[in-house]
Amino acid sequence: MSEARDVIRPGARLRADPGAMRGYVRADGRKGIRNFVVVAYLVECAHHVARKIAAPFEEQGVQLIGFPGCYPSAYGHDMLEALCTHPNVGAVLLVSLGCEEFRRSALRDAIAASGRPVRLMVIQEEGGTASTVAAGRAFVAAELRAAAAAPTTPLTFGDLVIGTKCGGSDGLSGVTANPAVGAAFDRLVDAGATLMFEETCELIGCEEHIAGRAATPELGAEIIAAVKKADRYYRDLGHGSFGGGNIKHGLSTIEEKSLGAYAKSGSRTISGLLKPGVRAPHPGLYLLDTVNDGPVRYGIPNINDNQTVTEMVASGAQMIVFTTGAGSVVGQAIAPVIKVVSNSRVFQRLADDMDINAGTIADGAETIADVGERILGRVIETASGTPTRSEALGHQEFVLTYKTYEPLGPACLPI
Amino acid sequence: MSQVQTQVTMEQVANMVVLTAGDNVGIAVRDIAANETARATEGGGIAAIEAIPQGHKIALAPVAAGDAIIRFSVPVGIATAAIPTGALVHIHNVRSRYLDNVEDHYE
Numbered sequence: 473m474s475e476a477r478d479v480i481r482p483g484a485r486l487r488a489d490p491g492a493m494r495g496y497v498r499a500d501g502r503k504g505i506r507n508f509v510v511v512a513y514l515v516e517c518a519h520h521v522a523r524k525i526a527a528p529f530e531e532q533g534v535q536l537i538g539f540p541g542c543y544p545s546a547y548g549h550d551m552l553e554a555l556c557t558h559p560n561v562g563a564v565l566l567v568s569l570g571c572e573e574f575r576r577s578a579l580r581d582a583i584a585a586s587g588r589p590v591r592l593m594v595i596q597e598e599g600g601t602a603s604t605v606a607a608g609r610a611f612v613a614a615e616l617r618a619a620a621a622a623p624t625t626p627l628t629f630g631d632l633v634i635g636t637k638c639g640g641s642d643g644l645s646g647v648t649a650n651p652a653v654g655a656a657f658d659r660l661v662d663a664g665a666t667l668m669f670e671e672t673c674e675l676i677g678c679e680e681h682i683a684g685r686a687a688t689p690e691l692g693a694e695i696i697a698a699v700k701k702a703d704r705y706y707r708d709l710g711h712g713s714f715g716g717g718n719i720k721h722g723l724s725t726i727e728e729k730s731l732g733a734y735a736k737s738g739s740r741t742i743s744g745l746l747k748p749g750v751r752a753p754h755p756g757l758y759l760l761d762t763v764n765d766g767p768v769r770y771g772i773p774n775i776n777d778n779q780t781v782t783e784m785v786a787s788g789a790q791m792i793v794f795t796t797g798a799g800s801v802v803g804q805a806i807a808p809v810i811k812v813v814s815n816s817r818v819f820q821r822l823a824d825d826m827d828i829n830a831g832t833i834a835d836g837a838e839t840i841a842d843v844g845e846r847i848l849g850r851v852i853e854t855a856s857g858t859p860t861r862s863e864a865l866g867h868q869e870f871v872l873t874y875k876t877y878e879p880l881g882p883a884c885l886p887i
Numbered sequence: 888m889s890q891v892q893t894q895v896t897m898e899q900v901a902n903m904v905v906l907t908a909g910d911n912v913g914i915a916v917r918d919i920a921a922n923e924t925a926r927a928t929e930g931g932g933i934a935a936i937e938a939i940p941q942g943h944k945i946a947l948a949p950v951a952a953g954d955a956i957i958r959f960s961v962p963v964g965i966a967t968a969a970i971p972t973g974a975l976v977h978i979h980n981v982r983s984r985y986l987d988n989v990e991d992h993y994e
Contacts, residue, residue, distance in 0.1 A: 642942045643914060643915075643941065643942020643943055643944070644914075644916065644941065644942045647904055647906070647914055647916065647942075676985050676986070677961070677962075677963065677984070677985060678961070681961070703985060703986075706986060707986065712985075712986035714983075714986065719977075719978055721942050722914070722915075722940065722941070722942035722943035722944065722977065723942075724944070724956070724963070724964050724976065724977050724978050724981040724983075725963055725964040725981060725982070725983035725984070725985070726983050726985050726986045727961075727962070727963045727964065727983060727984060727985055728956075728958060728963035728964060731958060731959055731961050731963055797942070815941065815942070817941075833916075834916035834917065834941070835916075835917075836900050836901065
């Protein structure tokens with residue numbers, strides 16, 4: 473089905489070749505665009521040991537992730553399981569201190585059941601830091617050799633799951649970079665890919681318009697409820713996702729920022745509302761609800777941009793298209809991040825960190841559609857194995873903290 | 888390209904976008920100086936009565952206190968003071984309909 477809908481071909485504006493996209497087939501049928509070995513700590517007390525294990529292999533495709541808390545968290549467990557069985561992950565080393573409450577055996581068993589090599593090391597049983605580091609490095613070295621030899625298979629757009637996120641937005645983000653991502657997303661939805669946008673707290677003020685694009689009126693009502701939940705949550709918290717950097721660059725209110733952020737989603741029908749760790753059942757465009765359910769708990773839901781990126785990855789995103797105005801430099805541990813900057817001034821200052829300059833739209837040199845095609849080209853190249861700028865610079869940002877979610881409502885995935 | 892041609896081109900190039908006809912603000916796509924003409928892609932221009940930095944908003948018509956600021960046909964805030972045509976539209980004369988979170992407004 474997806475092949476028949478692959479309408480994107482190289483042309484005058486699109487110089488990348490979709491035929492070059494290749495990935496790694498996993499036992500569940502999903503395909504990864506990378507074959508990373510993950511080292512995951514199960515409590516902050518095991519973080520140092522995990523980092524020591526990963527450090528010599530940092531430039532060789534080993535990624536460090538983990539959950540810092542000691543108290544039990546269904547969310548933390550589900551997220552780590554989703555991340556350790558993510559299609560971009562080929563093998564996993566779990567590092568436990570031993571006395572934390574994380575259900576480490578259950579996580580190990582779930583990873584093993586996914587067909588991936590996995591080893592669970594418990595520092596208190598391995599003889600301490602030095603012996604755990606030595607044994608962990610031996611496991612990682614062996615898995616890296618296996619990962620390098622793994623076969624690849626051609627990918628179609630139907631195999632791709634792509635998330636979008638913005639960070640450090642300015643007054644041009646909503647005029648250049650975000651609409652250009654929206655143009656690329658429209659093309660990818662039409663080609664049969666799965667796309668997601670997120671951060672309901674940064675859609676406040678746009679909820680009626682978003683609901684109007686929902687596949688069913690019931691889904692529209694769920695979307696409005698999710699955005700109102702975000703508004704209420706942040707009101708109770710006395711805090712919002714709008715700050716000094718936004719104001720400095722010309723945004724006056726959260727709803728003005730929202731309007732710009734919303735432009736990343738393009739114009740196609742919204743097929744469903746997801747929560748972190750829940751994957752889209754079919755190709756299409758989805759909204760990911762990244763705000764806690766229930767009363768204010770655990771403080772700020774998303775303490776920085778990296779947490780919601782982690783959540784999109786847990787919902788299956790193999791790569792992230794990240795727009796910035798002020799010039800965020802972040803990447804992500806498991807999914808390559810393509811960075812699109814809204815203005816030529818910051819592009820020139822941070823050229824090494826930026827994949828795409830959308831400032832050409834403000835300069836009058838390119839149209840939104842032109843930049844959308846360049847973003848699409850970079851998506852294809854990234855799915856063909858070419859490192860993004862943040863990958864080349866070794867970025868591995870990763871944030872996971874406590875949250876609480878209730879199950880999705882029945883109207884959230886209507887198709 | 889000769890120097891003369893370059894100057895002509897620069898004068899014709901828009902320095903402002905108006906996202907939807909009917910919006911009461913435009914957005915500077917490059918820095919606009921006080922007394923410079925803010926020029927939209929579709930043509931037409933208004934004089935900026937103060938500097939409008941890149942990415943910031945300029946009033947295209949007088950906005951009364953309490954009126955909505957309309958960008959891309961969507962209300963993105965409420966004017967807290969009368970805003971004359973050509974003035975900078977920002978946090979000193981606009982408030983959110985949603986969150987105020989003034990504690991965030993640091994450099």
